[in-house]
Structures are given as structure tokens and as C-alpha cells.
Amino acid sequence: MTRLNQFDLTFLGAAQTVTGSMYLLEVDDYKIIVDCGFFQGRRQESATLNRNIPKTARDADAMILTHAHIDHSGNIPGLVKSGFQGQIHCTATTADLCGHMLRDSARIQEHDAAWLNRKNNDDPDWKPIEPLYTEDDAIAALEKFVPHAYDTPFELNPRIKVHLVDAGHVLGSASVIIDVLVNGHSRRVVFSGDIGRRNLPILKDPVPPSHPDFVIMETTYGNREHGPxxxxxxxxxxxxxxxxxxxxxxxxxxxxxxxxxxxxxxxxxxxxxxxxxxxxxxxxxxxxxxxxxxxxxxxxxxxxxxxxxxxxxxxxxxxxxxxxxxxxxxxxxxxxxxxxxxxxxxxxxxxxxxxxxxxxxxxxxxxxxxxxxxxxxxxxxxxxxxxxxxxxxxxxxxxxxxxxxxxxxxxSAHADKNELLWWARECGSQVRKFFLVHGDPEQSVAFAEQLDALGMKSEIPRRGTKVSLLDS
Ligand SMILES: [Zn+2]
Missing domain, CATH: 3.40.50.10890 (Rossmann fold)
Known part of the structure; x- marks a missing residue:
């Protein structure tokens, strides 16, 4: 196998905030998107972000979806509409849930656009807005879904293997484990997805990944304790x-x-x-x-x-x-x-x-x-x-x-501070770095301090931050 020159991770969303999950992993010229969620919150700002999917994401070869929540999956039809050609890998349950959620989301987009256009009908300066995507776009995107069972590896290319483990957050939710052959070694990159609580009703408990080298980890409640x-x-x-x-x-x-x-x-x-x-x-x-x-x-x-x-x-x-x-x-x-x-x-x-x-x-x-x-x-x-x-x-x-x-x-379907710490510890001491995402800054910073006290290295990337995992 030829020498690997590029092994980069870029944070395209859910960086220092909890919505718009999207990450890009580049292994030479093979690009993988993990999640493609809606940004939510301030209306105008979110709408602009949702309408402008970065070109690197649109050009990606494959996508892996952690779970069906709309802040992780909501912009998949937008991604496909804007040119993404690859397959979308997720659990079978996530695929079934998205079958309803993305079509529902499309109907909301169409309804909202029609309502705004009607409301501003008399304004001569009003430029009619298009829905972000339509139900037909959602159906086209759903055709790209490839369902997988938990704990069952699949290959994206000869260098890259993936498997999904239960994240215990919503039915079908997964942490994504990507093994990449890097110049004679295997390097394991883990995207936690949203991590659930242990002992939640209905769901099985989250399964921490074994032996990751790099972990992209959610910190929604990095500084909060929930009730039992x-x-x-x-x-x-x-x-x-x-x-x-x-x-x-x-x-x-x-x-x-x-x-x-x-x-x-x-x-x-x-x-x-x-x-x-x-x-x-x-x-x-x-x-x-x-x-x-x-x-x-x-x-x-x-x-x-x-x-x-x-x-x-x-x-x-x-x-x-x-x-x-x-x-x-x-x-x-x-x-x-x-x-x-x-x-x-x-x-x-x-x-x-x-x-x-x-x-x-x-x-x-x-x-x-x-x-x-x-x-x-x-x-x-x-x-x-x-x-x-x-x-x-x-x-x-x-x-x-x-x-x-x-x-x-x-x-809460999200682990609290203590449950996140348990999950991080279970990853093992060989982890080179935790990248803390999917959290408001005060939650991520407090969690980074907790990891630091345990001798675990972490970083809180901003949206757009790109890091090389080759020499890390
Ligand atoms: Zn979620």
C-alpha cells in the first residue's frame, strides 16, 4: 500500500455549540463525512449555515450517520441535493427512523417557505424563497442509505474499515469506529455520536469503544449532573x-x-x-x-x-x-x-x-x-x-x-458529566487526544478540565478547525 500523506480531521459543525453536527475525515483523497445535521437556534444565522454546505462535504465519497436526530441528520437531503454522490451508512433502525424524519422535515421546509412567501406577497422587494429541500429531495437521499447491524465491520476502501457500536442515546444510535491503515499501523478514530445514559428505559447501555487513538466526543452536559x-x-x-x-x-x-x-x-x-x-x-x-x-x-x-x-x-x-x-x-x-x-x-x-x-x-x-x-x-x-x-x-x-x-x-437522553467521564475512561489510556464537540463552551471547557485532571489530553475545536492526525 502506498504511503499515506493526508489524514486530516475537519470540524464543520457542532463545534462549541450543540447543533449542526458534521465532521470530515480525509484519508488521502478519500473523504468521509460523519453526520450532516441542521444548525438550530438563531434563525437567520442557522438558515445561512444550513443553506451553505461546504464544498468538501458535497464532494465526499461516503457518509456515516450516528443517529436519526435532526441536528445530526437533518441536512442530508440538502447534501444530496447539492451534489453528494456517495452512500450513507448507518444502523438499520436509524435508516427506518430517517425514512419518517427526513420526509417530515422536508414537509416542514416546504410549508415554511410557502408561508413566508404568502406573508410577504405584497412586498415588491420580496424575493420568493425556495425550501431548503423538498420531500422528493428527501426520498432521493433515503435511497442512498445502507443499513448495517451493530458490531459488524464494513469496508469503505482497502485502507478504511468501519463498525458501529450502540451509543445508548436513542433507538439505533451508534458511535462510529473507523480503523485506518496508516503507514504500517492501524489508527482508530472514534466519533462518539451522542452518548446516552446508563440504565435508560427501553435502550441498551452505551458501549465505550475499545482502544481508540483519537476520539471526537460529545460534551452536551460536560458540566452537569442529572438526577438519578x-x-x-x-x-x-x-x-x-x-x-x-x-x-x-x-x-x-x-x-x-x-x-x-x-x-x-x-x-x-x-x-x-x-x-x-x-x-x-x-x-x-x-x-x-x-x-x-x-x-x-x-x-x-x-x-x-x-x-x-x-x-x-x-x-x-x-x-x-x-x-x-x-x-x-x-x-x-x-x-x-x-x-x-x-x-x-x-x-x-x-x-x-x-x-x-x-x-x-x-x-x-x-x-x-x-x-x-x-x-x-x-x-x-x-x-x-x-x-x-x-x-x-x-x-x-x-x-x-x-x-x-x-x-x-x-x-435526558444525554449522559451527564459523570457518565461522560466513565465513557472517556473506558476508552483507555492509549487515547492520544479527545476532541470535545457538541457542547456549549462552558460545558466543554469544564469537561476538558476534568479530563486534564485525569491526565487525558483534549482540545476544543472551533467550526472550520482542521487538524492532521498523521503526526499527532
Ligand atoms: Zn441526539
Whole structure:
């Protein structure tokens, strides 16, 4: 094999921030993209970044996707539309989940573009905007997906082998392990993807990779400790019972993927054990309904608890009090509800989708509750609710935040500081460097200090940083 001259890693996104995951690994003239997610947060800035995929990414030979979350997968149709020709490798579950998520994302892009064009129709200076991508673009991108099982190596070229291990973050999530032959040695580069918590319901635990040389590692909660996983159900039950006593409704903004299924599973257990009294639960998210079907199909990914529950009680995500809300008309009818109920709806950070309508209709009533069960990025409506601002803007109108806000951190799908440290330690002392990504700076810096105290070397790259792994 000829001598390797180039072995470079470039950070194209999720550097000193938590969205827009995208990394480029160059092995001579072979280019691999890992993840191609949406940037989210400040609208204008994110839109510009999402519309301008770097040429090096568009020219890449192959892509590997860690998991189906939109901040990791959302711009894949944009990538393919702008000229990417290669295959997209991921787990079979991730491929099935993306089948729904990317088409749903395309419909949102088309809807938003049409709405903006209509709104500005009378403005003579308005230049009509095109959706970032359409449903047809998403379908074309999905044809490039190649599903793989966990722990099963595949070759990208004679120098490069890849395998995926369970990251325990959402169903089908993976850490990507890339072995590259470098001038007589094998070098292992690991992209952690998002790392889950140990003992999360439904999911198997994260599997730390063995013997990596370089690790690109997420640090979403590099400086935070979550409550114990065991307290999750108890906290949820308390929020529900307190709200019921006030005669109010519980609004749960939830990511359609994973969090919704965890909440359904939790409510199922709480109802069947009698811990909460029967209360109507409305699942108002067509996407979440479809993704729940994918969960039912991929029971091989369940942990023992979910498998046992499902053997004993049947469907872990279905129960008597659950009502599935498909049409927009049914969704609007929920405004008329006067008795206590639980409404689960997306999007998870309250930035779009039906949840925004439910928040508008319920947030000013002190009897109601908003139960936050997921990460809320800066500058999102969800973050403002978590901060318990007196007023929050919804559809351009300031609304008083009178509803009770419960923040259930234990529901996080992300490992906390201690769990990340466990994962990093398990990688072993031969790691040459950790590149800390996917975290706000204060989280990554604090985590770097923790690694440093343990004698582990790390760096916090910026977007655009390129490093050579050849001499490192
Ligand atoms: Zn994720």
C-alpha cells in the first residue's frame, strides 16, 4: 500500500455549540463525512449555515450517520441535493427512523417557505424563497442509505474499515469506529455520536469503544449532573398529580424520537401500577406516531426491562387512556378540553409544530403545567420556558408564563458529566487526544478540565478547525 500523506480531521459543525453536527475525515483523497445535521437556534444565522454546505462535504465519497436526530441528520437531503454522490451508512433502525424524519422535515421546509412567501406577497422587494429541500429531495437521499447491524465491520476502501457500536442515546444510535491503515499501523478514530445514559428505559447501555487513538466526543452536559434515572417516573407522576389537583392540563413538549416513546412507556407503567389515576393522554404528533411504529418493529434494540415488560403486558407504548391525534382538526379540538389531561406534542424545543399552538393556548393559565423533558438549546422558546421568563414570545406575541414549569432533567437522553467521564475512561489510556464537540463552551471547557485532571489530553475545536492526525 502506498504511503499515506493526508489524514486530516475537519470540524464543520457542532463545534462549541450543540447543533449542526458534521465532521470530515480525509484519508488521502478519500473523504468521509460523519453526520450532516441542521444548525438550530438563531434563525437567520442557522438558515445561512444550513443553506451553505461546504464544498468538501458535497464532494465526499461516503457518509456515516450516528443517529436519526435532526441536528445530526437533518441536512442530508440538502447534501444530496447539492451534489453528494456517495452512500450513507448507518444502523438499520436509524435508516427506518430517517425514512419518517427526513420526509417530515422536508414537509416542514416546504410549508415554511410557502408561508413566508404568502406573508410577504405584497412586498415588491420580496424575493420568493425556495425550501431548503423538498420531500422528493428527501426520498432521493433515503435511497442512498445502507443499513448495517451493530458490531459488524464494513469496508469503505482497502485502507478504511468501519463498525458501529450502540451509543445508548436513542433507538439505533451508534458511535462510529473507523480503523485506518496508516503507514504500517492501524489508527482508530472514534466519533462518539451522542452518548446516552446508563440504565435508560427501553435502550441498551452505551458501549465505550475499545482502544481508540483519537476520539471526537460529545460534551452536551460536560458540566452537569442529572438526577438519578430511577427518579424519572416519580418526578413525572408528581408533576401530573399536582396539576390534576389544580384542575389543569399537562403540556409536554417532546422530541418525536425517543423521548416520546420513553414518556409513553413511563405513563404506561405509572398507569398499570396504579401510581397515577387514569387521565386522558393525547399524543398529538403524526411523526411521533410513525416513529413509535419503528420502535415496535425494532424490538431487538430493546433492553431487558422493555423486553420483559413487552412480553408480560404487550405493547409498551399503548394503553387504555392513550388517544392518538392524527389530523390538524382533531389537534385544534384539544383547545376545547376543560378537564385535566396530558398533551404530548412536538417539536421538542418548542420551535415549531403543534406544540407551539398548545403552549399559546395553555401557558397563561396558572392551573396548567409545562413539563420539560428534553434539552433546550439557547435562543429557543423551550429555553425561555426553562428559564421561567415572566413573558415568552409565541407567534410574535408576548404571552405571560403563568403555567407551572417542571424541568425533569433525569429524562435526558444525554449522559451527564459523570457518565461522560466513565465513557472517556473506558476508552483507555492509549487515547492520544479527545476532541470535545457538541457542547456549549462552558460545558466543554469544564469537561476538558476534568479530563486534564485525569491526565487525558483534549482540545476544543472551533467550526472550520482542521487538524492532521498523521503526526499527532
Ligand atoms: Zn441526539
Amino acid at each position: 434515572v430511577a427518579s424519572m417516573h416519580e418526578q413525572l407522576a408528581k408533576a401530573i398529580e399536582e396539576t390534576r389537583q389544580r384542575g389543569g392540563k399537562v403540556i409536554i413538549p417532546s422530541f418525536a424520537l425517543e423521548r416520546t416513546q420513553e414518556i409513553l412507556f413511563a405513563l404506561n407503567e405509572l398507569c398499570s401500577s396504579g401510581r397515577i389515576k387514569p387521565i386522558p393522554v393525547y399524543l398529538d404528533s403524526p411523526l411521533a406516531i410513525n416513529l413509535t411504529e419503528v420502535f415496535r418493529k425494532h424490538r431487538e434494540c430493546f433492553d431487558e426491562e422493555a423486553a420483559t415488560f413487552s412480553n408480560a403486558h404487550g405493547d409498551p407504548f399503548g394503553f387504555d387512556m392513550l388517544r392518538v391525534v392524527e389530523s390538524a382538526k382533531e389537534s385544534m379540538a384539544l383547545n376545547e378540553l376543560s378537564e385535566p389531561a396530558i398533551i404530548i406534542s412536538a417539536s421538542g424545543m418548542c420551535e415549531g409544530g403543534r406544540i407551539v399552538h398548545h403552549l399559546r393556548n395553555n401557558i397563561e393559565n396558572h392551573k396548567n403545567a409545562v413539563v420539560i423533558v428534553g434539552y433546550q438549546a439557547q435562543h429557543t422558546l423551550g429555553r425561555r420556558i426553562v428559564e421561567r421568563r415572566r413573558q415568552v414570545p409565541i407567534f410574535g406575541v408576548k404571552r405571560d408564563l403563568n403555567a407551572r414549569v417542571y424541568v425533569l432533567n433525569a429524562f
